[in-house]
Amino acid sequence: MQDVIIIGAGPCGLSAAIECGRRGLSTHIIEKHCLVHSIYLYPTHMQFFSTAELLEIGDVPFPSPNEKPFRYEALSYYRKVADHYDLSISQYEEALSVERQPDHSFVVHTVDRSGQKHQYEARNVVISTGYFDHPNYIGTPGEDLDKVTHYFREAHPYTGMNVAIIGGSNSAVDAAMELIRVGANIHMVYRGEEVSENIKPWVRPVFEAMVKKGKIEVHVQSKVTEIRESSITIQDKDGHTTEIDNDFVLALTGFRPDRKLLASCGVELDGDMEKPLFNPETMESNVPGLYVAGVIASGRNANEVFIETGRKHGGLIAEHIAAVRASQQ
Known part of the structure; x- marks a missing residue:
């Protein structure tokens, strides 16, 4: 039984794991692809809009000779942060569903790339999945061509x-x-x-x-x-x-977050924008003990949340989980 299972090993998911660990909470991250997969999918020579300091997590400095760092620098930086904090991560393992238990804990069902199924028990779950798996299709005849x-x-x-x-x-x-x-x-x-x-x-x-x-x-x-x-x-x-x-x-028409995990555990979505209901002060959804972090907290407009804002979600989540645990002791 983990204190926190985090689904998604992007910068915001890593930040949530770090902040929870700092407060003595046991954490484990489940990632469908590789570490910071969304950044890996960026164009090879892409330069960020943000400065390095706005991409930092866990109080680990992001050294860069460039005013705006490049993709390859960010990949190296987030690898080093994960190593620095010795984060527990299952890569290439997809979370299929999240089930709320009668005792208000959760079971997360997953499958790895060999087809082996797993399940994890946790008192809290943070969903921090990205959106690069789900492009916005234009619906034009011929869009399915290989070209x-x-x-x-x-x-x-x-x-x-x-x-x-x-x-x-x-x-x-x-x-x-x-x-x-x-x-x-x-x-x-x-x-x-x-x-x-x-x-x-x-x-x-x-x-x-x-x-x-x-x-x-x-x-x-x-x-x-x-x-x-x-x-x-x-x-x-x-x-x-x-x-x-x-x-x-x-x-290049953008991407949208995947809502299936949210729906599997009863998180309500607000209107046509499909924005999950959550408390912005704690990031807790309408399902007690289930939190959102990063771009999944936005609606269909994936540009609503960036690394520089989503990285702060982890601190809000960790503070709330720690406070709830303290009140129950």
């Missing part, structure tokens, strides 16, 4: 190719800037009037210059209506359609 991906890792495979980017966020702009370097022919298709106002300030002027030079063709207030093996069709706001040659489609 379409919702993940961009690096530009090399697209050297000299005709590439369409669907989206206008930082991920879409970053991908376009990398694709320029390998000589790709780039069409960016975005339903908004202009690319996101949240584009990294040091990237935006360079991006706009590349658009003016014709290195990137941007189709705003437009959408891709069909994807075929060698072309795509773009429709503008007036309903006019254009067919262009295409080799690959990067559908």
Whole structure:
């Protein structure tokens, strides 16, 4: 019987484990993939929007020679933090369900990558799962073709190719800037009037210059209506359609958190945004003893919670669990 089972080994899950451990609570982390898998899935050469100090957890300094650290630095940092605190983590083991017991404890059912099933007992559970397993599909005919991906890792495979980017966020702009370097022919298709106002300030002027030079063709207030093996069709706001040659489609339309674990244990979701009900002062859900941390606490807008805010959830959770335990002794 653990004091706390934490589902998800992202920065926010690691922070929760550290804070619980500091208060003498026994903890174990269950992770479906590898440590900080969401960061691993970021583009290979991605640079964070945040400074290193805003990504720190457990009072462990994040040394970086860069004002804004890169993905590879974050992977190294979070590995070192997990080692420093000797966190107990089961990697490549998926949590399937969380069951509340008559004595108000929990049983977490899991399966590892060999298909072996396990179960863990805990007095409290923290759900800190991310969202990169669940892309927002656009529902366009042809989206299931092999040429379409919702993940961009690096530009090399697209050297000299005709590439369409669907989206206008930082991920879409970053991908376009990398694709320029390998000589790709780039069409960016975005339903908004202009690319996101949240584009990294040091990237935006360079991006706009590349658009003016014709290195990137941007189709705003437009959408891709069909994807075929060698072309795509773009429709503008007036309903006019254009067919262009295409080799690959990067559908960078964001991701959404998975709610199945929350639903399995009775957590209520608020309205169309599917935001779990929880106390923001403790992060405890409507199910006593079950907490949320990180992006899972947001609604469908996964940009509502970032590492720099979600990392603080662990302290709130640990304080509340410790206080409840003290009151019961």
